[in-house]
Amino acid sequence: MADAVIVVALLLVAGCATAAVATRDPMRQALVLSLLGVVLAVLFTVLQAPDAGLSQLAVGSALTPLLLMLTVRKVKRRAQGKERER
């Protein structure tokens, strides 16, 4: 039974990671990466590593998406600024 939870979590991580690579638009990739962070925290918990899970939750749920989305916004705003000048 404990093995069943581990298998479920492992397959979810594999699926999320593949989806994160296959999603080519950075904005949508940030959404998948935030889901990957949560799923990974669950995997760490079932592998009995709550400390690592806590660290993954803290980083993956809000910090990484915020950094990625701010970069996307900066690059987009810059491109829009250039368009307007033309």
Next chain:
Amino acid sequence: MTRRARLWVLLAGGAGLAALLVAACLRLPHFGGKSHPYGDRAVHASLARQTANTISSVNFDQRAFDTLGEMTILFSAVLGCVILLRQTHDEHRARPEPAEVAPPVRRYALVVLPVALLSGLYVIAHGQLSPGGGFQGGVVAATALHLLYLGADYAALERIRPVGAYEVADALAASGYLVMGIAGLIGGTAFLANTLLPYGTFNTLSSGGTVPLLNAAIGMEVAGAVVVLLARFLDQAVEIEEESGT
């Protein structure tokens, strides 16, 4: 090389690497096996020094020197970001127009901010007892501050967040960790050795010798680092614009 040729080279190399990795996986000790010599010794050493959370003991006592290395990477990564994202002379700052935030969202952000900040401090403080520690709690506390940007606007965040103070706190925490290490050297044993303070009673806040102090230093360092990082990114994304005509 064309994209197509490059893809073929990649696939050939990837297939070779995959074959090697699978061969290695099949020869690894089986998942869930009974033999963990390092783990058993680490648990034993941690219990001998009255630290309830073995992982904190590994991080801040048995492998404290390794954590110093990690902290250096963190510090230099933040330094790199600060240099890369500084305002150059052909850029200027534009006041962003405040966004209109729906009242329930604003109220939620203002209520959750102190709760999240306290949880972050709780996670740091309980680092040597229950799951948690400076690395995790620092990120939680620093992220909590940015609820003010999400729930109100950037100007509100800037008022309670003097970036200079966080930069100083970051540097102080990093040097605090080093000073603790040198204190071990002066105290007669070795760099970062956990021999200075009494180990205390098992499973209390003051147990573990220098572990809680190093843990607190890392918590401050990580919180300062994340605040400074996000400040630079927010400046770039929200305020800094290039001069027209460049």
Next chain:
Amino acid sequence: MRAVMDVLPYLVAAWVFLAGCYGLATSRNLIHAVGCLSVCQVGTYVLLLSVGYRDGATAPVFSDVKPGSRPVVDPVVQALTLTDVVVGATVTALLLALVIQVAKRHGTLDPDELSELRG
């Protein structure tokens, strides 16, 4: 079933790492490439924690269990993982800062267009 379970976590780690590498090499946008690099990192975390797992064991955190009453998993790999998760995030931030600089200097984020510019 048992034989599969013995190696499945390692194979998942290898798969995640290779998938990240593939994405990194074929990416047409540097922000997407940074995301793929963090997927590669995930592969290493899965490998480390799988190596440290022990069947039927619990975390070596003794705030709510008596030491010695239950078998525990390996704390060393967990300590490695937890520091790397946080440090990895700041390294990702450094890479994203580089991406912003590239966008400012060259006005594009496509690695192919960037290598054409160099000449």
Next chain:
Amino acid sequence: MNGWTLAAALGLAGGLGTALWGVTTGPLRRRVVAQNLSTALACPSLLLLSQAYNRPSYVDLGLVLALLGPVGTLVFARLLAEELAEDPPRAWGATLTVAGLGAAAVIALCVATGPGRAMAKLLVIGALLISGNIIASRALSGGFRGVRGG
């Protein structure tokens, strides 16, 4: 091993599997809703796992996720406000269903732990989780307007 593990496994496979499908396919409005619901589904699963392993200290993970999960959704709601304004997500049915499931899990766990500090902590986590997700849902469907510069 026991019913708690089974419930957590079902919640993970069904809930997060659906969230993964939702977040990788379809228009942006469906993806952000799936991202929001993934935290709302993972948090009760983490609490159930803490009970399954008989480790009260694992509850801290649920606490951090209940606090920061909605913050992550607010990040997307704020920085994708322009895109979402054209095509706002409407998923009150799904949000309330997931909130109900979370509440059921928290109540079951409270009954199992009995009165005391642990139960108070569980109730706080449940309240944070459910309010957080409903607010995040509200934020996604037009919680931020006029986000141009800020």
